[in-house]
Amino acid sequence: MLRGCDAPDGARRPRPALELADIVREHGEAFRRAHALTPDQHAALRAIERCRTAVLGGHLDVCLACGRAEPSYNSCRNRHCPKCQSLAQARWIVGRLARILPTHYFHVVFTLPEQLRPLVRRNSRTVFDMLFAAASETLLELGRDPEWLGAELGVTAVLHTWTRELTLHPHVHCIVTGGGLTADGTAWKSSKRDFLLPVHVMGALFRGKMCAKLRDAHDRGRLDLGPEPVDPEGMSILLHRLQRCSWVVYAKRPFGGAEHVIRYLGRYTHRIGISNQRLLSLQDGQVTFRTKDGKAMTLAAQDFLARFIQHVLPPGFVKIRHYGLMAPSNATTKLAVARALLNSPPANPPAEGPAPAPSTGGPVDPALPWQQLLQQLTGIDVRRCPACGELAVVRRPLDAPKPLARAPPEVAA
Numbered sequence: 001m002l003r004g005c006d007a008p009d010g011a012r013r014p015r016p017a018l019e020l021a022d023i024v025r026e027h028g029e030a031f032r033r034a035h036a037l038t039p040d041q042h043a044a045l046r047a048i049e050r051c052r053t054a055v056l057g058g059h060l061d062v063c064l065a066c067g068r069a070e071p072s073y074n075s076c077r078n079r080h081c082p083k084c085q086s087l088a089q090a091r092w093i094v095g096r097l098a099r100i101l102p103t104h105y106f107h108v109v110f111t112l113p114e115q116l117r118p119l120v121r122r123n124s125r126t127v128f129d130m131l132f133a134a135a136s137e138t139l140l141e142l143g144r145d146p147e148w149l150g151a152e153l154g155v156t157a158v159l160h161t162w163t164r165e166l167t168l169h170p171h172v173h174c175i176v177t178g179g180g181l182t183a184d185g186t187a188w189k190s191s192k193r194d195f196l197l198p199v200h201v202m203g204a205l206f207r208g209k210m211c212a213k214l215r216d217a218h219d220r221g222r223l224d225l226g227p228e229p230v231d232p233e234g235m236s237i238l239l240h241r242l243q244r245c246s247w248v249v250y251a252k253r254p255f256g257g258a259e260h261v262i263r264y265l266g267r268y269t270h271r272i273g274i275s276n277q278r279l280l281s282l283q284d285g286q287v288t289f290r291t292k293d294g295k296a297m298t299l300a301a302q303d304f305l306a307r308f309i310q311h312v313l314p315p316g317f318v319k320i321r322h323y324g325l326m327a328p329s330n331a332t333t334k335l336a337v338a339r340a341l342l343n344s345p346p347a348n349p350p351a352e353g354p355a356p357a358p359s360t361g362g363p364v365d366p367a368l369p370w371q372q373l374l375q376q377l378t379g380i381d382v383r384r385c386p387a388c389g390e391l392a393v394v395r396r397p398l399d400a401p402k403p404l405a406r407a408p409p410e411v412a413a
């Protein structure tokens with residue numbers, strides 16, 4: 001259980017004045033009655049509502065030195081909960097550091113046009129799978145083309161579905177190696193440091209692949225088109241419109257070295273639609289939250305929850321995927337060859353040896369218990385009393401269940 005918002009120096013900052021869980025507790029029941037939700041959306045709201053409350057159980061942190069006692073409640077660990085992603089993100093970063101290649105990298109974003117949003121709402125798993133496939137195929141196919149690079153790239157892709165206003169906006173962030181392994185596996189071919197592939201060519205190929213996949217899925221009857229099915233001519237009209245509109249592909253070379261790239265991507269991997277830090281107020285049934293460029297937006301609580309819930313992913317859906325040299329099947333073959341060609345000593349997988357820590361620079365084993373991992377990554381020792389500073393905090397069972405309520409705020413050291 002990672003409690004509150006912890007400062008890098010180990011001092012615990014107070015929790016945000018407003019949390020997503022507070023909005024769900026106050027308006028969730030009315031929202032459920034007014035909207036038809038999927039079982040997964042119901043489960044996400046229920047988990048967020050119960051996270052770090054007595055409903056999920058917990059323990060009492062007691063300082064043997066000063067007698068301070070404070071309940072600590074268990075986390076829900078739902079991937080859509082804004083309070084349950086920090087350690088999962090840290091473990092992911094440590095694991096990826098073991099496979100990084102010492103080369104430059106590019107950040108490429110593939111976005112679906114707004115004309116597809118109604119189809120996405122009814123077929124999220126199918127269309128998201130197509131998005132991953134079309135984006136990765138575009139990068140790998142153009143990378144292998146001798147006209148552009150003539151080598152196999154490494155790609156890590158992460159799905160996001162939102163804008164800062166919480167509207168539906170499916171896109172994948174891809175971190176792509178600035179070069180690749182030649183077809184015969186004997187050489188590493190590097191790209192220019194300021195150019196990977198032309199964005200207009202990527203956009204056109206991505207569009208063609210997505211349209212082909214949509215047509216094939218329609219012909220096979222794999223798309224839910226709503227209560228009144230669209231006839232083939234209607235689908236053809238949609239595809240014709242999609243072919244005529246511009247598909248956005250954005251490319252940028254991230255700053256910093258190879259390890260910085262993983263930490264840069266780490267900011268995207270376990271992010272959800274909105275963090276508690278962006279919530280400003282809940283008054284008279286209205287939610288105000290930060291958007292971008294210092295601006296804010298106010299929505300009725302029901303509309304806010306409706307926007308949030310559309311970003312709940314299908315059960316078991318994998319939102320982080322690896323392709324080309326980074327594909328799991330290539331971890332001990334092509335990736336190892338590429339690393340050797342780049343004159344980098346092989347990095348041990350996390351299960352066999354520690355990797356550099358993102359925050360401390362020392363060895364970190366991602367399999368450590370959360371308390372030790374938290375201490376190594378942030379310097380925070382939950383065994384130390386925030387009141388008296390003594391290393392004397394022990395766990396004791398809670399005497400009795402408490403009503404569903406937010407845990408008491410943290411006290412700054």
